Amino acid sequence: MNVRDFKNKVYGELAVITKALANPHRLEIIELLAQGPSSVEYIADETALSIANASQHLQTLKSARLVATEKRGKYRYYSLANRHVFEVWNSMRELGLSRNAEVERLIRDFRTSRKAMESVTSGELLNRLEKGSAFVIDVRPRKEYEAGHIASAVSVPQDELIRKLKSLPKDKQIVAYCRGPLCAMADEAVEILQEKGYRAARLEIGYPEWELKGLAVNVT
Amino acid sequence: MNVRDFKNKVYGELAVITKALANPHRLEIIELLAQGPSSVEYIADETALSIANASQHLQTLKSARLVATEKRGKYRYYSLANRHVFEVWNSMRELGLSRNAEVERLIRDFRTSRKAMESVTSGELLNRLEKGSAFVIDVRPRKEYEAGHIASAVSVPQDELIRKLKSLPKDKQIVAYCRGPLCAMADEAVEILQEKGYRAARLEIGYPEWELKGLAVNVT
DNA sequence: TATATATTCAATAATTATATTGATTATTGA
DNA sequence: TCAATAATCAATATAATTATTGAATATATA
Numbered sequence: 001m002n003v004r005d006f007k008n009k010v011y012g013e014l015a016v017i018t019k020a021l022a023n024p025h026r027l028e029i030i031e032l033l034a035q036g037p038s039s040v041e042y043i044a045d046e047t048a049l050s051i052a053n054a055s056q057h058l059q060t061l062k063s064a065r066l067v068a069t070e071k072r073g074k075y076r077y078y079s080l081a082n083r084h085v086f087e088v089w090n091s092m093r094e095l096g097l098s099r100n101a102e103v104e105r106l107i108r109d110f111r112t113s114r115k116a117m118e119s120v121t122s123g124e125l126l127n128r129l130e131k132g133s134a135f136v137i138d139v140r141p142r143k144e145y146e147a148g149h150i151a152s153a154v155s156v157p158q159d160e161l162i163r164k165l166k167s168l169p170k171d172k173q174i175v176a177y178c179r180g181p182l183c184a185m186a187d188e189a190v191e192i193l194q195e196k197g198y199r200a201a202r203l204e205i206g207y208p209e210w211e212l213k214g215l216a217v218n219v220t
Numbered sequence: 221m222n223v224r225d226f227k228n229k230v231y232g233e234l235a236v237i238t239k240a241l242a243n244p245h246r247l248e249i250i251e252l253l254a255q256g257p258s259s260v261e262y263i264a265d266e267t268a269l270s271i272a273n274a275s276q277h278l279q280t281l282k283s284a285r286l287v288a289t290e291k292r293g294k295y296r297y298y299s300l301a302n303r304h305v306f307e308v309w310n311s312m313r314e315l316g317l318s319r320n321a322e323v324e325r326l327i328r329d330f331r332t333s334r335k336a337m338e339s340v341t342s343g344e345l346l347n348r349l350e351k352g353s354a355f356v357i358d359v360r361p362r363k364e365y366e367a368g369h370i371a372s373a374v375s376v377p378q379d380e381l382i383r384k385l386k387s388l389p390k391d392k393q394i395v396a397y398c399r400g401p402l403c404a405m406a407d408e409a410v411e412i413l414q415e416k417g418y419r420a421a422r423l424e425i426g427y428p429e430w431e432l433k434g435l436a437v438n439v440t
Numbered sequence: 441t442a443t444a445t446a447t448t449c450a451a452t453a454a455t456t457a458t459a460t461t462g463a464t465t466a467t468t469g470a
Numbered sequence: 471t472c473a474a475t476a477a478t479c480a481a482t483a484t485a486a487t488t489a490t491t492g493a494a495t496a497t498a499t500a
Contacts, residue, residue, distance in 0.1 A: 003404060004268055006330050010402055011244035013323045014316045022242035023458085024231035040477055048224055053459060055478060060457095065319040074467050074476050084315040091311045095304040096234045099285040103233045110226050182230055184223060243488085260447060273489060275448060280487095294446050294497050 017088075020064030025049060026057050027089070033067060034086050034208035035140060035179055036147025037079035046141075086208055093182065111187050118190075118201040120175055122210060125203055128173065135172040139189045140179060140207070149207060150177065151216035158185050161192055173199045180206030237308075240284035245269060246277050247309070253287060254306050254428035255360065255399055256367025257299035266361075306428055313402065331407050338410075338421040340395050342430060345423055348393065355392040359409045360399060360427070369427060370397065371436035378405050381412055393419045400426030 001009075020026065028047050032038060038046075044054035058078055061067045066085050067078050080086055096103050120128075128134035129152060136153040138145045145155040156164050156176075168174055174193055178185035186202035193200035203210075211217050240246065248267050252258060258266075264274035278298055281287045286305050290297050300306055316323050340348075348354035349372060356373040358365045365375040376384050376396075388394055394413055398405035406422035413420035423430075431437050 001330065006326065006404065007248065008244065009326055010323060011248045013320050013326070014247055014312065015242060015244040017312060017316055017319070018238060018241040018243070018247065019457090021238040022235060023238070024228065024235040025458095027234055027238065028227065028231045041475095050460075051477070052461080052479090055476095056458085059478080066315075071467095076477065081319055084311065084318045088308065088311045088315050091304065091308045092237060093234065095286075095308050096237055098304045099237070099301055100233050103230060106226065106229050106233070110221065184226065239487095245488095261445095270490075271447070272449090272491080275446095276488085279448080291497095296447065 016064050017066065020061055020066055021088070021092070023057065023060075025053075026061055027092075029054070029057060029061065030066070030080065030085065030089050031180060031182070031208075033078060033080045034089065035144040037070070037077040038143075039075040039077055041075075042143065043078065083212070086212060090209065090212070093180075097181075107182065110184055119204045120201045121204050122213060122215060125175055126215070128175070133172055134175050135169050136175050136177065136203075137168070137189070138178075138207070139176050139185045144179075144207070146220055148211065148217055148219040150210055151218050153177070156189070158189060161189055165193075165196060165198075168193075168198060170198060173201060175201055175203050177203035177210070178206055180209060236284050237286065240281055240286055241308070241312070243277065243280075245273075246281055247312075249274070249277060249281065250286070250300065250305065250309050251400060251402070251428075253298060253300045254309065255364040257290070257297040258363075259295040259297055261295075262363065263298065303432070306432060310429065310432070313400075317401075327402065330404060339424045340421045341424050342433060342435060345395055346435070348395070353392055354395050355389050356395050356397065356423075357388070357409070358398075358427070359396050359405045364399075364427070366440055368431065368437055368439040370430055371438050373397070376409070378409060381409055385416060385418075388413075388418060390418060393421060395421055395423050397423035397430070398426055400429060 021030075025047060029043055032043060032046055040051060040055050040058060043049075043058065044051045047054065049057070058067065058069075062069065062078075066081050068081050070077050070079070120134075125134060125136065129136070136150055137156040138149045138153040139156055139158050139161070142155055142157050145153075145157075149155070156168075174190075176186040176189040176193070178189075181204065183206055186206075190200045190202050207217075241250075245267060249263055252263060252266055260271060260275050260278060263269075263278065264271045267274065269277070278287065278289075282289065282298075286301050287298050288301050290299070340354075345354060345356065349356070356370055357376040358369045358373040359376055359378050359381070362375055362377050365373075365377075369375070376388075394410075396406040396409040396413070398409075401424065403426055406426075410420045410422050427437075
């Protein structure tokens with residue numbers, strides 16, 4: 001084999017991966033799967049895709065070996081093939097934020113319209129947890145919390161927040177986190193909490209980024 | 221704006237980037253540009269594309285803001301927009317090697333057919349340079365060496381290797397490097413050197429990875 | 441100013457990707 | 471066994487991507 005054929009084959013194989021990533025729905029699916037294994041139905045619901053279309057996208061990801069599947073009963077659970085997949089998504093998102101003012105603007109507008117300004121870094125959160133001055137809540141859907149969450153975090157899904165307000169301490173800062181830097185669930189929770197007189201802030205990152213840093217988690 | 225519209229816009233913007241990456245030629249161009257700024261003609265030559273086609277791919281990359289251009293005289297020089305672009309390529313390549321046995325096999329076959337087995341890590345090279353037991357050669361085309369190279373490396377482009385043999389020490393290990401882990405130029409140089417009785421090995425990584433690690437370089 | 445060179449542009453045909461629809465398969469539980 | 475559910479498959483129309491060709495636009499140099 002000559003050098004050109006070799007290069008064509010190598011870059012061709014790598015492009016199989018980038019082609020699998022080259023779709024907004026599939027990016028959203030990857031971020032969702034970073035929260036933990038999910039059924040097709042759950043993925044379709046969360047991403048607002050039809051079942052058939054979600055299935056088709058999942059198979060595109062599968063044939064590029066970016067996701068793995070496991071069948072349990074009637075359900076087929078999809079998950080990220082390995083840590084590298086999330087790392088690519090992570091650096092991709094960083095690149096997007098660095099090069100695309102539009103994305104930054106979208107996020108800023110969406111967030112500031114919700115008044116939730118303060119965001120806490122993972123280092124700051126660890127300090128405050130040590131001092132006992134912070135209380136961490138996970139505002140993702142319960143299924144995602146159950147698949148894995150920050151150690152010491154309590155599950156308070158968005159739609160249960162109002163009902164669970166009384167269980168939250170007023171003498172500590174409530175730190176809410178969700179799926180990642182692009183996810184708005186934590187911002188929405190912080191907005192509600194602040195309105196109700198709680199001290200609240202969002203965690204800058206989400207569960208998968210926390211886990212990637214090797215920080216303390218509970219998984220099932 | 222509701223949450224779904226927000227998500228559609230954010231993932232849509234990020235997919236602009238992944239779509240720009242979703243082509244084997246554009247991946248090859250990115251790896252080439254990681255060596256330093258290049259003219260369209262140089263890129264077309266190195267990637268075996270027609271000028272018009274290379275130009276078209278470069279504009280795809282440009283409209284996704286992955287590359288920047290600068291015009292000097294008759295030539296337009298393209299370069300990577302920032303460090304994040306190379307980082308994405310880097311983690312993409314890692315993912316490819318982890319998930320795609322085909323890529324690994326291709327590289328292994330291509331290399332072992334050239335008998336060049338030993339590869340040296342950057343840490344090992346630094347040690348040997350300190351002890352004075354290694355001599356580093358950069359086997360990329362001279363233009364790429366001139367744009368930036370490992371500190372203390374000497375330029376010995378592939379096609380000049382035979383002619384320059386006499387200038388290489390026999391009492392040190394010759395460590396050859398090129399564009400990166402996928403690049404075969406260093407393997408070919410090592411093969412020739414070993415045949416001629418030199419102790420030689422390739423550096424595991426290439427110039428851009430060395431530079432990303434923050435190790436010593438000379439740039440113009 | 442004329443000419444050669446570097447690059448881009450515009451048009452096109454061939455290929456590939458996507459969402460939708462309805463049918464099919466596999467599994468559970470009544 | 472039969473109905474309900476979860477997921478995939480197959481077919482299709484629409485849209486997007488790609489390589490090629492030849493023309494057009496700059497820029498440098500004679």
